Amino acid sequence: MKVIVTTGQKVTESLIERAKMIADKLNVQFVFRNNDSVELIKRSSKADIIIVVTKQRIVAYTDEGELFFHLNMAQLRIQNIDRGQVDHMAMAMHLKKGMSVLDCTLGMGTDAIVASYIVGVEGKVVGVENSEVTSFIVKNGLEEFCVENVRLEKALKQIEVVQADYNQYLLSLPDKTFDVVYFDPMFRHPLKESVALKPLRAVADHRPIELQALKEAKRVARKYVVVKENRRSKEFERLFIENIVGGKYSNINYGVIQVGDENRKSNYNYWTNCCWKNKS
Ligand SMILES: C[S@@+](CC[C@H](N)C(=O)[O-])C[C@H]1O[C@@H](n2cnc3c(N)ncnc32)[C@H](O)[C@@H]1O
CATH class of the missing domain: 3.40.50.150 (Vaccinia Virus protein VP39)
Known part of the structure; x- marks a missing residue:
């Protein structure tokens, strides 16, 4: 399963640093967002999962939907x-x-x-x-x-x-x-x-x-x-x-x-x- 990490659309230097650190931690590739859609990044990188790091949260985009932490039930x-x-x-x-x-x-x-x-x-x-x-x-x-x-x-x-x-x-x-x-x-x-x-x-x-x-x-x-x-x-x-x-x-x-x-x-x-x- 190929996993990559990128940032949200609103990027700052510190967000890029954080996303890179997460990619390192997970031992996967970091990809610059460049204003591209998650779908486009997914297709061009042939990744199964895209982890998007924003200021508020971390979301994994999967074929079955978005995986992020919440309190659920x-x-x-x-x-x-x-x-x-x-x-x-x-x-x-x-x-x-x-x-x-x-x-x-x-x-x-x-x-x-x-x-x-x-x-x-x-x-x-x-x-x-x-x-x-x-x-x-x-x-x-x-x-x-x-x-x-x-x-x-x-x-x-x-x-x-x-x-x-x-x-x-x-x-x-x-x-x-x-x-x-x-x-x-x-x-x-x-x-x-x-x-x-x-x-x-x-x-x-x-x-x-x-x-x-x-x-x-x-x-x-x-x-x-x-x-x-x-x-x-x-x-x-x-x-x-x-x-x-x-x-x-x-x-x-x-x-x-x-x-x-x-x-x-x-x-x-x-x-x-x-x-x-x-x-x-
Ligand atoms: C039905 S979910 C558990 C939901 C959880 N009880 C909750 O309240 O959110 C099952 C989880 O167990 C994990 N799992 C299944 N087999 C495992 C294993 N051998 N070792 C560790 N985790 C495993 C799966 O990856 C999956 O995330």
Whole structure:
């Protein structure tokens, strides 16, 4: 996949310097904008992805649309959590203040932001992302995005982004490093309504979770391994995950493995408003 970096139309010396530094960091070519359209640059340079650096933000132009950091659903989910509503991911993870979470599939960081907000400054969230373009954009966004909500701002800033393949990264970690290890792979059957994830598809790692990775995740997790999947997917069966939870009307389910006790429904009382789909 050929990636190049350029600037927005409004150029200054400092913007060019910044764009060049980003190109160096990503080890890709920098191209002067020269007032050309992104489309023209894309065609003439035969690039798949053009990263455009402007004063306000960094945008990756892909065939599936523009990829840039934004809070997505994180802000709404956090508002709902603050109002006392259930967040099914947080429930599946049994998240509490002070916990540590390894998000193996960071993507645009929405789930990691929600997790970081709940675990707070006493906790820790590390997000692993294999796509260099995505991890760069999200890392930069988490560092630079400004929000009025101080707790949310802290939640963004404390997420540690690691550009790596989780298969390798998990192998490098000692036993029981994180309370929760989380996977949200690219859905085997993409949900039609997830338009926000469309540009991500152009740069994402689409491989399914290997059983070996799940085994490593169980070694690295102290409490839970959680896998998010489309309700209609057969992935839970393939991965031998039996405890499945999710909102009654949601297309999304979470497979929950309680480490050391995989066959037991974990803490049933915790699941108010949740429906169990235990097949055992
Ligand atoms: C569905 S998205 C995750 C969305 C994320 N949960 C969010 O809230 O924005 C899946 C992401 O996992 C990444 N991914 C898939 N396999 C990976 C791997 N082996 N190592 C690291 N990242 C991976 C993909 O590149 C993609 O960005």
